[in-house]
Amino acid sequence: MSYITKPTARHPAMRVNKLGLTPRDYEGAMSTLCAGCGHDSVTAALIQAFFELDVEPHRVAKLSGIGCSSKTPTYFISEAHGFNSVHGRMPSIAAGANAANRDLLYVGISGDGDSLSIGLGQFCHAIRRNVNMLYVLENNGVYGLTKGQFSASADVGTKSKKGEVNQQGPIDAVNVALTLGATFVARSFSGDKAQLVPILKAGLRHRGFAFIDVISPCVTFNDHVGSTKSYAHTRTHMHEVIETDFVPIRTEIEAEYAEGSVRAVKMHDGSTLQLRKVAEDYDPTDRAAVIDYLGGVVRRGEVPTGLLYLAEAGADMHEFSETVDQPLVEVPYDKLCPGSAGLEAVQKEWW
Amino acid sequence: MAHDSRYGVNEFAFKVATVNGTGSASANGLLLQALFRMGIPVSGKNVFPSNIQGLPTWYEIRVNKDGYTARSPDFQLVVAMNPQSYERDIEEVVSGGWVLYDSTRALDDRLRREDVTFLGAPLARMCVENFEGSRTRILMKNIMYVGALVGLLDIDMDVVRGMLQEKFSAKPHLIDANLKAIELGHRYALEHYDCPLPIRLESMDATRDCVMVTGNVAAGLGCVYAGATVGAWYPITPSTSLMDGFTEFCHRFRIDPETGKKNFCIIQAEDELAAAGMVIGASWMGARSFTPTSGPGISLMSEFIGLAYYAEIPSVFFDVQRTGPSTGMPTRTQQGDLMLCAYASHGDTKHIVLFPADPRECFEFAVAAFDLAERFQTPVFVVSDLDIGMNDWMIPRLEWDDAYVPDRGKVLSAEDLEKAESFYRYLDVDGDHVPYRTLPGVHPKGAYFTRGSGHDKYGRYTEGSDEYIEVVDRLLEKIESAGDHVPAPEVFGEGATEEGGASYGMISIGGCHWAVLEARDDLAARGIEIDYLRVRGFPFNRTVEDFLEHHDRIFVIEQNRDEQLRKLLLMETSCPKHKLTSITYYGGQPLSKGHVLGGLAEHIEILPAGVGGPT
Numbered sequence: 002m003s004y005i006t007k008p009t010a011r012h013p014a015m016r017v018n019k020l021g022l023t024p025r026d027y028e029g030a031m032s033t034l035c036a037g038c039g040h041d042s043v044t045a046a047l048i049q050a051f052f053e054l055d056v057e058p059h060r061v062a063k064l065s066g067i068g069c070s071s072k073t074p075t076y077f078i079s080e081a082h083g084f085n086s087v088h089g090r091m092p093s094i095a096a097g098a099n100a101a102n103r104d105l106l107y108v109g110i111s112g113d114g115d116s117l118s119i120g121l122g123q124f125c126h127a128i129r130r131n132v133n134m135l136y137v138l139e140n141n142g143v144y145g146l147t148k149g150q151f152s153a154s155a156d157v158g159t160k161s162k163k164g165e166v167n168q169q170g171p172i173d174a175v176n177v178a179l180t181l182g183a184t185f186v187a188r189s190f191s192g193d194k195a196q197l198v199p200i201l202k203a204g205l206r207h208r209g210f211a212f213i214d215v216i217s218p219c220v221t222f223n224d225h226v227g228s229t230k231s232y233a234h235t236r237t238h239m240h241e242v243i244e245t246d247f248v249p250i251r252t253e254i255e256a257e258y259a260e261g262s263v264r265a266v267k268m269h270d271g272s273t274l275q276l277r278k279v280a281e282d283y284d285p286t287d288r289a290a291v292i293d294y295l296g297g298v299v300r301r302g303e304v305p306t307g308l309l310y311l312a313e314a315g316a317d318m319h320e321f322s323e324t325v326d327q328p329l330v331e332v333p334y335d336k337l338c339p340g341s342a343g344l345e346a347v348q349k350e351w352w
Numbered sequence: 353m354a355h356d357s358r359y360g361v362n363e364f365a366f367k368v369a370t371v372n373g374t375g376s377a378s379a380n381g382l383l384l385q386a387l388f389r390m391g392i393p394v395s396g397k398n399v400f401p402s403n404i405q406g407l408p409t410w411y412e413i414r415v416n417k418d419g420y421t422a423r424s425p426d427f428q429l430v431v432a433m434n435p436q437s438y439e440r441d442i443e444e445v446v447s448g449g450w451v452l453y454d455s456t457r458a459l460d461d462r463l464r465r466e467d468v469t470f471l472g473a474p475l476a477r478m479c480v481e482n483f484e485g486s487r488t489r490i491l492m493k494n495i496m497y498v499g500a501l502v503g504l505l506d507i508d509m510d511v512v513r514g515m516l517q518e519k520f521s522a523k524p525h526l527i528d529a530n531l532k533a534i535e536l537g538h539r540y541a542l543e544h545y546d547c548p549l550p551i552r553l554e555s556m557d558a559t560r561d562c563v564m565v566t567g568n569v570a571a572g573l574g575c576v577y578a579g580a581t582v583g584a585w586y587p588i589t590p591s592t593s594l595m596d597g598f599t600e601f602c603h604r605f606r607i608d609p610e611t612g613k614k615n616f617c618i619i620q621a622e623d624e625l626a627a628a629g630m631v632i633g634a635s636w637m638g639a640r641s642f643t644p645t646s647g648p649g650i651s652l653m654s655e656f657i658g659l660a661y662y663a664e665i666p667s668v669f670f671d672v673q674r675t676g677p678s679t680g681m682p683t684r685t686q687q688g689d690l691m692l693c694a695y696a697s698h699g700d701t702k703h704i705v706l707f708p709a710d711p712r713e714c715f716e717f718a719v720a721a722f723d724l725a726e727r728f729q730t731p732v733f734v735v736s737d738l739d740i741g742m743n744d745w746m747i748p749r750l751e752w753d754d755a756y757v758p759d760r761g762k763v764l765s766a767e768d769l770e771k772a773e774s775f776y777r778y779l780d781v782d783g784d785h786v787p788y789r790t791l792p793g794v795h796p797k798g799a800y801f802t803r804g805s806g807h808d809k810y811g812r813y814t815e816g817s818d819e820y821i822e823v824v825d826r827l828l829e830k831i832e833s834a835g836d837h838v839p840a841p842e843v844f845g846e847g848a849t850e851e852g853g854a855s856y857g858m859i860s861i862g863g864c865h866w867a868v869l870e871a872r873d874d875l876a877a878r879g880i881e882i883d884y885l886r887v888r889g890f891p892f893n894r895t896v897e898d899f900l901e902h903h904d905r906i907f908v909i910e911q912n913r914d915e916q917l918r919k920l921l922l923m924e925t926s927c928p929k930h931k932l933t934s935i936t937y938y939g940g941q942p943l944s945k946g947h948v949l950g951g952l953a954e955h956i957e958i959l960p961a962g963v964g965g966p967t
Binding site for chain 2: 058059060062074075079080081082083084085086087090092093094095096097098099100101102104105122123125126130318319322323324325326329330332334336337338339340341343344347348351352
C-alpha cells in the first residue's frame with residue numbers, strides 16, 4: 002500500500018472522549034483506496050467506535066492479510082501496532098498474538114478473497130478456537146487489486162464489470178460462522194454507519210470471536226447494474242433483522258422501545274446491548290432458528306443485516322487452554338525455567 | 353561356521369523383528385534400558401513402518417564397550433518374531449551368528465542357513481499355556497523373548513526385575529505377569545541352549561554420567577528452559593514427540609501453584625501454515641514461541657518464514673528431518689532439508705540454522721535458537737532428524753547454568769520509548785545491522801506497521817529501489833554476521849585449521865557425526881590420519897573457511913542425494929569446487945561406519961585393501 006502522511010492540524014471544537022482524545026487520535030494514514038470505496042466508510046465507523054469506547058490507542062493490535070481490505074489497518078489508530086501479514090493468514094497471526102498477550106484489543110480486517118478463498122481454513126479455525134478478537138470482513142464480491150475477478154462471495158447470476166455472469170454458488174460468511182459455532186455474528190453495510198458503529202462497539206466488547214460481515218462495495222469493479230454487491234443493490238435489498246444499540250457500562254438504559262420488542266443482553270465487561278427485533282419471531286440467541294430464518298431471507302434475494310446471533314457465555318481460546326490470567330509475555334523468566342534442580346529431577350527419570 | 357571373533361563380550365549388534373502395534377516397542381525399550389543400566393554403552397534404532405498395527409517393525413541394538421553408538425548393520429543375532437519378515441531377517445544375520453525364533457510353528461526348511469545357528473523357543477505356545485486373553489498373550493510373548501535374551505546374552509536379571517517393578521509400580525497385577533513371562537523365557541533358554549552365547553554382556557561402569565533420552569524430548573525440554581511460552585504445531589512424524597515432550601514438562605513445571613492455570617499456551621493448529629503464523633504472531637507480541645515440524649511442514653511454512661525474515665520477527669522452527677521428497681518415507685531418516693532451511697521462502701532469503709548431532713545438542717541448541725532468534729530478529733531453524741529425534745540415545749548428563757539470562761535482543765521498554773525522541777523500526781542505529789524492536793501494547797511511541805511488503809528503514813511502505821535495497825542489504829549483512837554466533841564447529845585433528853595439518857579432511861553434519869568419528873578412529877588405528885570438522889551452524893563460522901583452506905582434499909559426508917552440505921559450502925565459502933568430494937548415503941537408515949569407509953575407499957588410493965568392505 003502507498004503511504005501518505007496526514008496533516009496534524011486539529012479543529013478546536015472537536016469532541017473529546019474520557020481519555021481526553023479526539024477522533025483524530027484514532028485516525029491513521031491517509032487512505033489510498035479509490036474515492037468512494039466502501040472500506041473507507043468502515044474505517045470511519047471503526048474510528049468512531051474506538052473513540053466512543055475510550056480505547057487506549059496503543060492497547061489495540063490491528064491485523065490484516067492481503068488485499069484492498071487488508072490495507073485499511075493503516076488508516077486507523079496510528080498509535081497502535083499493525084500487522085499486514087500474508088494473504089489469508091491473518092487469523093493465525095492473531096491467534097498466536099492473542100495467546101502471547103491476552104490483554105490487548107485485537108482487530109482483524111479481512112476481505113472476501115482473504116477470508117473465503119485463500120484463507121477460508123484459517124477463518125474457520127479462528128472461529129472454532131473462539132479467538133478473542135473483532136473480525137471484520139469487508140465484503141465486495143471481487144478481487145480489486147487484480148482488477149475485478151469474482152470472489153467466493155459473489156452471488157450466482159451477478160455480473161462482472163466486463164459482463165461475465167457468475168455461476169458458482171457463493172460462500173455466505175455469516176452462514177459459515179453460524180454453522181461453525183461463532184459466538185457473535187453480524188452483518189452490516191458500509192453505507193449504514195448508524196447500524197455499523199453500535200455493532201462494531203459490541204464486537205469490540207464481546208469476549209470471543211466477534212464476526213462482522215460488512216457489505217462494502219467496490220466502486221471501481223463491482224458497483225454497476227447487475228452486480229449484487231453494488232451500493233444500489235445493497236441499499237434496496239438490505240433487510241435489517243435486528244437493530245442494535247450499544248450501552249456502555251454505568252450508563253442508564255433508557256427504555257426507548259415498546260415493551261417486549263427489546264432484548265437487553267449483558268456483555269462480559271458489564272456493558273449492555275439492546276437488541277430491537279424488527280422481525281417479530283426472531284431470537285438472536287437461538288442458533289438453529291437464526292440459521293433457518295436467515296436462509297429464508299437470503300432465498301428471497303435479500304441481504305439480512307444486524308447483530309444476527311450472540312452467545313455471550315462461550316469459552317474463548319484462553320479458557321480452552323486454561324492459560325494464566327496474566328499475559329504470557331509478562332510472566333517473568335524465573336517462573337518459566339525449572340533451573341538446575343528441575344533438570345536434575347528430570348534426568349533421574351532418564352536413567 | 354565359527355562366530356566372528358571381532359564380536360564378543362559387550363561388542364555386538366542384534367536386531368529384533370516383530371509386528372508393529374503388538375507392544376514390542378516397550379519390550380525393546382526395556383532391553384535397551386537394561387543394558388544401559390548395566391553400565392554398557394548402547395544404542396538403539398527403531399526401524400518402524402508408517403502404520404498403526406500389523407506391519408513388520410524392527411529394533412536394532414548395538415552394544416559397544418568402546419562407546420561407539422553409530423548404527424551397526426552387522427547383526428550377530430536376530431530375534432525373529434514375525435513370520436512375515438523371516439526371510440529378510442534371517443538373511444541379515446552375519447555368518448556365524450544366531451537366530452532366535454518362535455518354534456511354536458516349525459521353521460520352513462527353505463529359510464534355514466547352514467552358517468547360522470537357529471535357536472527355537474515355543475514362545476506362542478508357552479504364552480497360550482500360561483496366560484489368559486489374546487491381548488495378554490501377544491504382549492507377554494514380547495516380554496518372553498526378553499527373558500530368553502536374559503539367558504542367551506547374560507543380561508543382569510536383577511536389573512530387568514527392578515525395571516519391571518518401577519514400570520508397573522502403579523499396576524501390581526502386571527508385575528506378576530511380566531515377571532512370569534521373563535522367567536519362562538529365561539528358563540527355556542537356560543534349559544535348551546548353551547547359555548550365554550559368545551556374544552554376551554558383562555556389567556561395566558561406562559554409563560554412570562549419562563542419561564538415555566530422545567532428541568525430541570530433549571529439545572522440548574530445551575524450549576521450557578529457554579522460556580518459550582507459546583508452542584504451535586501440526587502433528588507430523590517424526591516431530592510429534594517434541595511437542596509431546598514440551599507439553600509434559602510444561603505440565604510438570606509451568607502450572608501456576610496458586611491458580612492451577614498454565615504459564616504456557618500450546619495450540620494444535622489446523623495445518624503447518626497456521627502453526628507458523630501463530631509462532632510469528634506470538635513472537636511479534638514478544639513471547640518466545642516455536643513450532644516443531646518436518647520437511648513437508650517447512651515447505652508449507654515457507655511463505656510465513658519469508659515474512660518473518662523480511663519483517664524481522666524472531667521465531668524458532670524445529671525441523672526433524674525425514675526422508676523426502678514429498679511424503680517420502682515418513683519413518684526413515686535423512687538430511688534432505690539442509691538447503692530448504694538455509695534459504696526457505698521466495699525471494700532473497702537466508703536463515704540461521706543449527707545442526708545438533710545428538711539429544712544433548714537438541715537441548716542446548718533449542719536454548720541457543722531462541723537467543724539467536726531474538727538477538728538477530730529472524731527465524732532460526734534447529735534441524736535434527738528422525739534418528740536423533742525419535743531414538744533413545746545415551747548422552748552425557750545435561751547441565752544447566754542457573755545464571756543464564758535469556759538474550760532478548762534489542763527491545764525498547766516503555767521507559768526507553770518515553771525518553772526517545774523518535775523510533776524507527778528498521779533503522780540501523782548501532783551500525784551492527786540489527787535494529788531496535790518494540791512490542792505491541794507497551795507505548796504509543798513504539799507503534800509501527802509490521803509488513804511483508806516493501807518497506808524503508810523507517811518501517812514505511814515503499815516501492816522505491818534505493819529504500820528497498822538499503823533494507824535488504826542490511827538484512828544480508830545481519831544474517832551473515834550471525835556466523836560468528838552460531839555454535840562453532842567441532843574440529844578433530846591437531847592444527848586442522850592451520851598450515852601444515854593433514855592433507856585429507858572430512859566435513860560432516862548432524863547425526864552423521866558418530867559414524868564419521870568411528871570411521872576416523874578405525875583409520876587412525878591403521879595409521880591413516882584424517883582431520884575432521886563437524887558443522888554445527890549456518891551461516892558458516894569462519895573456522896569452516898579455515899579448515900577448507902588448509903586441506904587439499906576434503907570429503908563431505910552427509911545423508912542426502914544432492915550433496916546439499918557440499919553445495920552450501922561451495923556457495924557460501926571461497927572453497928574451490930575440486931577440493932570437495934561427496935560421500936552420501938540417503939537410503940533412510942542412520943549412517944554407519946561402513947558407509948563412511950566405503951565412500952572413502954572409492955576416492956582415497958592410500959587406504960589399505962579391505963577398508964570399505966562389509967562392516
